[in-house]
Amino acid sequence: MLTLTDKTFNTFINSHKYILVIFGNDFCMACKRVDEAVKDVESKLVSNKLGFGKVNFDECPILSKKYECELIPLLVLFKNGIELIRSEGAKNPQEIRKFIIRNLQS
Secondary structure, eight states, rough: OOOOOOHHHHHHHSSSSSSEEEEOTTTOOOHHHHHHHHHHHHHHOOOTTEEEEEEEEETTTHHHTTOOOOOSEEEEEEEEEEEEEEEEEOOHHHHHHHHHHHHHOO
């Protein structure tokens, strides 16, 4: 999973057909759990059309404002660089996997 910044974000979300991005921070325990859950899912869902990235909410104010990050952790799934769907709050690996697979069909 790649750590994204205001400068690298746009290039990355256009690098795969689908991109899952986690918005969170280092102090949020739920964000840390989601980060670990996404890493678990990433290791099992190997695909050349699916990429994974994370954005530190506090360090990327431009992205946080653009994507209206009001509740973290925030998962945003992009398709061809465009936001497809989002999910707020803590999730376990099974919930994240279902979220991804269900929306890859879109």
